[in-house]
């Protein structure tokens with residue numbers, strides 16, 4: 345199991361979701377991914393995308409203008 | 422054992438595509454959603470940029486639809502490929518720079534490719550005959566089916582009874598009798614159906630699903646093409662057209678002026694790509710400069726920037742001119758009067 349980081353700064357939604365989606369496709373179940381964004385929309389959109397597609401949000405936090413959503417990749421069928 | 426049939430639904434985030442997907446799910450078909458990001462989509466983000474809207478909770482409507490229906494959603498970035506649709510639509514534009522018919526053909530074609538790659542059986546859309554003047558007419562609906570290559574694997578559940586039977590109906594995968602016969606511009610049948618399903622919180626975007634139907638936006642895009650002497654764009658260009666006040670005082674340059682803190686912050690991210698102006702002696706907007714400016718142009722731009730600062734009534738305002746975020750020149754300049762910024766400059 346590995347940990348990754350995805351830089352989605354300056355991208356507006358839904359681009360951070362698309363980038364996260366495309367990155368997750370390359371990962372294995374159990375891997376974790378920090379998505380770093382600046383669009384506050386990501387705070388809602390990435391968790392919504394995770395709920396729909398069976399991934400888990402381990403943490404979401406906002407530090408100054410940056411939002412970090414940590415995802416654990418679920419079993420992708 | 423009967424085969425579990427699978428359909429992909431084009432999900433825009435609006436009510437119609439949601440109802441179309443629901444209609445087919447209720448017939449025991451496995452449905453997943455697909456949503457295309459063209460770069461022109463009207464989404465929460467443009468409002469999010471403006472600080473005054475920040476209090477409102479934002480959501481991506483396509484994700485909301487998928488979650489409400491309990492289906493997977495695949496969001497596909499088509500920004501690059503979509504350029505050709507916007508720049509060279511074979512069926513022309515609608516009232517503004519919206520190439521709706523080509524757009525529909527393109528999206529259904531992409532969905533068809535997805536269906537083929539993922540072993541799905543058919544495609545559903547929320548189209549309704551007569552709902553839209555260009556892409557949803559009785560005579561253009563077959564065009565979408567044909568040009569996308571989806572042919573009879575394209576099912577429009579909301580108006581299927583007004584159209585020839587498609588493969589899923591002929592094969593008995595879905596029951597034609599349980600599809601709908603909506604037509605025309607009235608939204609009443611959709612609203613009644615939503616009510617019946619207990620859906621209240623669906624999105625009803627006033628301006629439709631994309632910026633290309635917006636007159637003001639189309640005007641800005643056309644201006645960009647004229648000024649650059651080429652019909653082309655990058656994602657950053659079309660994003661910037663959504664933000665700020667756009668003023669073109671002379672054919673060779675345009676100013677993008679932040680209207681409030683949220684927009685200034687957004688424009689800040691583009692200061693390495695564009696020359697910029699800041700108001701240094703009082704609060705004021707961040708301004709991006711697009712084009713090649715002479716010294717005289719810079720003075721005019723500084724006076725306009727000062728006009729939109731809080732020092733507009735002052736004798737002089739200090740404006741900084743930066744390239745790559747590095748200060749190159751400072752202007753102590755008298756702000757232009759309101760009548761000195763004519764309407765024609767606003768795009």
Ligand code: SF4
Pocket residue numbers: 519520521522524525556629630631632633634
């Ligand atoms: S409004 Fe925009 S997204 Fe919708 S069909 Fe027309 S061009 Fe395509």
